[in-house]
Structures are given as structure tokens and as C-alpha cells.
Amino acid sequence: MSLSMKAIVLTKYGSSEALQFREVAKPIPKDNEVLVKIHATSINDWDWCLMRGTPFYIRLLCGLLKPKVQIPGVDIAGEVVAIGKNVSQLKPGDRVYGDLSENGFGGFAEYACAPVTTLALMPKNMSYIDAAAIPHAAMLALQGLRDLGKIQPGQKLLINGAGGGVGTLGVQIAKSIGVENITGVDCSNKLDMMRSLGFDRTIDYQQEDFTENERNYDLILDPKTNRSIFKYLRVLKPHGTYVTVGGETPRLLQALFLFPIIRFFLKKNVLVLALKPNKDLDYIKELFEAGQIKPVIKSFYKLSEVPEAIQHFGEGNHQGKVIITLESNL
Numbered sequence: 001m002s003l004s005m006k007a008i009v010l011t012k013y014g015s016s017e018a019l020q021f022r023e024v025a026k027p028i029p030k031d032n033e034v035l036v037k038i039h040a041t042s043i044n045d046w047d048w049c050l051m052r053g054t055p056f057y058i059r060l061l062c063g064l065l066k067p068k069v070q071i072p073g074v075d076i077a078g079e080v081v082a083i084g085k086n087v088s089q090l091k092p093g094d095r096v097y098g099d100l101s102e103n104g105f106g107g108f109a110e111y112a113c114a115p116v117t118t119l120a121l122m123p124k125n126m127s128y129i130d131a132a133a134i135p136h137a138a139m140l141a142l143q144g145l146r147d148l149g150k151i152q153p154g155q156k157l158l159i160n161g162a163g164g165g166v167g168t169l170g171v172q173i174a175k176s177i178g179v180e181n182i183t184g185v186d187c188s189n190k191l192d193m194m195r196s197l198g199f200d201r202t203i204d205y206q207q208e209d210f211t212e213n214e215r216n217y218d219l220i221l222d223p224k225t226n227r228s229i230f231k232y233l234r235v236l237k238p239h240g241t242y243v244t245v246g247g248e249t250p251r252l253l254q255a256l257f258l259f260p261i262i263r264f265f266l267k268k269n270v271l272v273l274a275l276k277p278n279k280d281l282d283y284i285k286e287l288f289e290a291g292q293i294k295p296v297i298k299s300f301y302k303l304s305e306v307p308e309a310i311q312h313f314g315e316g317n318h319q320g321k322v323i324i325t326l327e328s329n330l
């Protein structure tokens with residue numbers, strides 16, 4: 001077996017030119033890890049932020065002047081090819097998927113090592129491509145809707161930035177819970193796709209500011225958080241909840257610090273999601289096996305094209321998830 005592999009290496013912060021397609025040493029699994037031959041991976045906001053070194057907290061987490069992350073890439077789907085000496089839960093040949101964001105990243109490569117606890121067995125009816133689209137975005141959507149949002153059948157839900165990874169999986173998760181009244185906000189070229197997924201109402205943010213209209217929601221799930229928190233509070237019902245999944249740093253800080261005051265005086269909840277990666281992959285597996293969720297994937301790239309794929313994602317040109325397939329491994 002070769003001791004090297006192809007990977008996308010992040011050499012500095014800046015632009016897509018900082019990402020280089022190189023030959024690097026193949027990782028060796030530690031005692032509690034497995035080595036996965038990656039068949040597909042996907043682009044996430046982490047990759048866009050790491051490539052540019054912004055917002056600033058990315059540098060606090062991943063290296064102030066130079067990235068400590070050598071190989072970015074969050075979601076992986078592939079086949080176990082070697083196991084560490086303490087691993088009994090997985091074996092070579094198992095088809096697995098998972099989110100590496102708490103384990104040093106490394107998804108943009110032919111192989112990655114991951115602790116066995118980070119990975120789950122893929123459902124039998126799931127392709128590697130679907131599997132690469134799911135872990136990060138589905139956990140954000142599920143934990144935002146169910147754990148923080150306490151979403152209930154019959155409630156009125158709005159998802160802002162609904163045409164990306166979180167929104168397109170989030171609407172399907174909410175429908176599976178029995179939510180019937182779901183509004184999605186995104187740009188005009190994504191609205192048809194969003195309606196086909198089950199959004200009951202769609203809003204083009206370039207034409208209409210939903211925080212200015214008179215509708216009231218039980219829950220707002222927001223992967224974009226691009227306005228003052230007080231604007232969102234305007235369109236929440238009494239005791240309604242606003243959950244931010246991510247977005248502009250000043251808005252996130254506003255949500256974090258003002259939450260107790262808003263709750264006390266306005267009787268509404270403003271909550272910031274802290275993702276627990278891979279925690280609910282079993283829940284998602286059941287939904288997938290029952291045909292209740294299917295990721296939206298419209299763009300495919302090769303491993304060598306990761307810089308272009310990240311640029312495409314960052315410019316907001318994508319619908320649902322952007323997938324990287326590893327032809328040499330398929």
C-alpha cells in the first residue's frame with residue numbers, strides 16, 4: 001500500500017490560491033482511530049472561513065497568523081481500510097460517514113484518520129455522495145430545530161437562508177416532525193427548489209424583508225443571522241424562539257449577551273446553537289431509511305477542484321450542498 005496520498009493543503013490564509021493540491025504522507029490511525037478511504041466529502045462554511053482566515057475567531061481557534069489546520073474538510077463518507085488496536089466497533093470494509101470538525105478536519109484528502117466515536121455506519125440505501133452531504137448540516141438543522149427550538153407539530157416555522165445545507169435538510173426534518181407551516185427565505189433562483197422540498201411559503205430576500213411584514217412565527221431558525229436580533233423579535237409570537245445557527249459575529253454576540261434581558265422583559269427566547277457534531281446521526285439514519293430526508297445536491301467537483309468548489313460555495317451560488325467526489329477512490 002502506498003505511503004502517500006493526494007490532498008488539499010492550506011498553506012496560508014487568504015484566497016483560494018492558498019489551497020494547494022499536493023502529495024502528502026498518508027495518516028496512520030492511533031489506537032482509538034480508524035483509517036477511512038474517502039469516497040466523497042462536501043463544502044461547509046468552515047472551509048470558506050478557514051480559507052480566508054475570517055471572521056477573526058477562526059484565527060483564535062485555528063492559528064493567529066498561519067493556519068494550524070493542514071488539510072481542511074469537515075464531512076467525510078468512505079470505507080474503513082485499517083483500524084487502531086483498541087477499535088472493536090468498526091472493521092475494514094465498513095461504510096462510514098461523519099463530521100471531523102472537532103477532530104482536526106482532514107476531509108479534503110484521499111484518506112483520513114478519525115476516532116471511532118466520530119463515525120457512524122451509513123444506512124444501506126445511502127450513497128457515498130448523500131452521506132458526504134449530511135453530517136455537519138443535518139446536525140446543525142436537527143439540533144437547532146429540536147434541541148434548542150423545541151419545535152412542535154402545528155407550529156409556524158421560518159428558516160432564513162433556507163436554500164443552503166441547513167435549510168434544505170431542516171425543512172425535511174421539520175416536516176418529519178409534523179410541522180406544516182414552513183416559510184423559507186433565500187434568493188429568487190433557489191425558491192422553486194425550496195418549494196419542491198416542502199416549504200409552504202417562500203420569500204425572496206432581495207424583494208421582501210420578512211421582518212417588516214405582519215406574520216408571526218413560533219420559531220425562526222437562522223443559518224445567516226444578518227440583522228439586529230430585535231428585528232427578528234418583531235415577527236416572533238409571544239413566547240416564540242429565535243435560534244441562530246451561525247452568521248455575522250456582532251449579531252451572534254448580541255444574541256449571546258442580550259438573551260437573559262430579552263427573556264425577562266419580552267418573554268421571547270434568543271438562543272445560539274453550539275453544535276455537537278455527529279451526536280444524532282442515528283436519528284438521521286432512521287429518517288433517511290424511511291425516505292423522509294434526501295440532501296439537495298446540484299454541484300459536483302473533483303478533489304483537485306476544491307478551491308473552485310469553496311469559492312462557488314462562498315459566493316452563495318450553490319443550492320443545498322456542494323460535493324467533492326474522489327474518482328480514484330470510487
Ligand SMILES: NC(=O)c1ccc[n+]([C@@H]2O[C@H](COP(=O)([O-])OP(=O)(O)OC[C@H]3O[C@@H](n4cnc5c(N)ncnc54)[C@H](OP(=O)(O)O)[C@@H]3O)[C@@H](O)[C@H]2O)c1
Nearest residue numbers: 045161163164165166187205223245246247273274275316
Ligand atoms: N453553531 C455552531 O456550532 C456552528 C458550527 C459550524 C457552522 N455553523 C454555521 O452554520 C451555518 C451553516 O449554514 P449552511 O451550511 O446552511 O450555509 P449555506 O449553505 O451557505 O446556506 C446559507 C444560505 O443563505 C443564503 N443567503 C445569503 N444571504 C442571505 C440573506 N440576506 N437572507 C437570506 N438568505 C441569505 C445563501 O444564498 P445566497 O448567498 O445565494 O443568497 C445560502 O443559500 C453557517 O452560518 C456556519 O457558520 C455553526
